[in-house]
Amino acid sequence: MIRMLIVDDEHIERIALQRIIEEGSPDVEVVGQAANGREAIEAAERLQPDLITMDIKMPGINGLQAIEKIRESNPTVKFIVVTAFDTFEFAQQAIKLGVYDYMLKPSRISVVLETIGRVANEILMLQQELVTRSLERERLQKMTPLVEADIVEQLLFDYVQSTPLPGMIDLVGFPTGRDGFVMTLQFSPSSASAEEGQLRHLDDVYMQINELSRGMSNPIWLGKMSGNQVPAIIFLDGEFSYRAQAIGVAKKWIQALDGKHGFRLFIGIGGVRKDVRDMRKSYQEALLASMDQSLLARYCLYENLTQDEIQAIGVRNLEMEKIVLEEIRRGNLDGAGDQIARMIDVFEGSGQGVGLSQQRIFEVLIVVTRMLQDMGMEVCTPYFPYSTTSYMQLKAEARMLIHHLVQVGDVVETDLLQTMKLYIQAHAHEDLSLERIAATVDRNPFYVSKLFKEHFGMNYIDFLTQYRIEMAKQLMQETDKSLKEITFEVGYNDPNYFSRVFKKLVGHSPTDYRKMLIRPTNKKHS
Incomplete structure (x- = not known):
């Protein structure tokens, strides 16, 4: 009008x-x-x-x-x-x-x-x-973080995307000041062992990081969360020094995120680079700076490390090896491969040669093999067929070896899969861990995780989540229970988290979905 x-x-x-x-x-x-x-x-x-x-x-x-x-x-x-x-x-x-x-x-x-x-x-x-332009701006705002994450992957991890890097940078726009540096946000469980259900909160953590990034005075390109790490490229802005800006951004993130959702945060900070094509070096420095996470400040600048400390980190890092073993134990081969790649980046950043780095990675793979054998798994013997000549080649071959350590048989164990499915459906409202499900079929957790991925195309937590949401939809259709009651009945303790998961899978919030339902008026009394 x-x-x-x-x-x-x-x-x-x-x-x-x-x-x-x-x-x-x-x-x-x-x-x-x-x-x-x-x-x-x-x-x-x-x-x-x-x-x-x-x-x-x-x-x-x-x-x-x-x-x-x-x-x-x-x-x-x-x-x-x-x-x-x-x-x-x-x-x-x-x-x-x-x-x-x-x-x-x-x-x-x-x-x-x-x-x-x-x-x-x-x-x-x-x-x-004006309405059309506003919608285009909204779409661009939603798309920008995804494009920035792809840019970060290409700059830091040797990933080759279908869209050339210059085209993606043109899409999001280059910050006025091109000098920048890399931070790695490393999350670790507050307790000695991570609960399986706790891992899902990393999605909430990442959303919060994204929101905080948009509110910073420094332009930030945020990478994807891989395992327990989020890399970010921060561009210098204003009159303050690099050190002041780096510490300022780190403190804001730590104040907002450290200790939240059961995770401790440590931030490694790499040195300044004038060209984004050199950000990979700053990323390696940030990894080196995040190796010793015992510092009370919860952050460390690479420039604070001595040369002896850098060389010592490059020789061996037990904490990163532990993360590789934990990812393998959970059946997350991709996560283990990502962690191996980070170890190689640390070796490269510390100046360790490719040949020695290959030997170190081989030692880690041997430890992984022994752990899997102790779990009762039949594993292939890992070996590098020849000496690698570049860090990029080493990372590619290490990932391949990780994925070939364990081969799930081609014969589908129908009874075993059916037993696990029925058990999950019967106990979906409870706090189900991978270990608990594996115990019902007398198998180790790694094998169960592999089996789910191989035959259902998803891991067990995704299967459990889908089943819970279907339960919730059925309760909305057939009962007059409140959404809060339904939340607890299907196994969630946080109505807000349940609402986000529901909307992600269904495309509508629980409230909107219930409004769309047409239920018989006598259903309640029948």
Whole structure:
């Protein structure tokens, strides 16, 4: 609906024009009238009309003066001037002020409706264009974090994307200051052992990191969460030094995130690079800076490390090896491969040669093999067929070896899978761990995780989540229980978390989904 203000010093003229509009222009609403220029300025400020019909000859502030004043605060409003003068001088002034059209007094009703209709159509087209632009901006805002994450992957991890890097950078725009550095946000469980259900909170942690990044004064490209780590490229902004800005950003993240959802946060900070193509080196420095996470400050700058400390880190890092073993134990081969790749980045950053790095990775794979054998698994013997010549090649071969250590047989264990499915469905409302499910079929957790992935195309936690959401949908359909009651009945302790999971899988919030349901009125009593 177009909002219209009528300005004329003759009362009868205002009444007549409003009646014409109300009877002949259904898309236009007269929201007010003004009898002179001063009233017009005040009414335009108060009512925010889209269209104003402005009488030119009025006492005090005339129409053209009022138009000039109104335009200062509302530059988008359209004007139709109403005048008894059809002169060249008036036309020049009107064009200069951006008047859209004008009507001579008196005008036939058909001319009035035609003129106002023409302007109203133009306003509607502009409003639609603004809506379209707003939707495009919203889509771009949603897409920007995904593009930035892909950029970070290409710059830091040797990943090759389908879209060339320059094209993606053009899409998100380059920050004004191109000097930047890399931070690695490392999350570790607060307790000695991570609960399986605790891992799902990393999604919430990542969402919070994203929100905090948008509120920072420094432009930030946030990478994807891989395992327990999130890399970020931070660009320098303002007059403060690199060190001051790096510590400032780290402290804000630590204050907001450390200890939340059962995770401790430690941030490693790499050195400044003037070219984004050199950010990989800063990333390696950030990894080196995050090796010793016992510091009370919860962050460390690479420039604070001594050369002896750097070399010692590169020789061996037990903490990273423990993470590899934990990922293997959980059956997360991709996560183990990512952690192996980080170890290789640390070796490269500390100046350790490719040959020695290959030997160190081989030692880790031997430890992994022994652990799997102790779990009762049949594993292939890991070996590198030849000496690698680059860190990139070493990472690719190490990932391949990780995935080939264990091969799940081609024969589907139908009874075993069915038993696990039925057990999950019967106990979905409880806190189910991978170990608990594995115990029901007398298998080790790693094998169960592998089996689920191989034959259901998802891990057990995704299977459990889908089943819980289907249970919730059924309860919404067949009962009048509150959403809070349903949340606890299907196995969730946090209604907000349940709502996010439901919307992610179903596409609608629980409240909206329930509104869409058509349930029989006698269902409750049947």
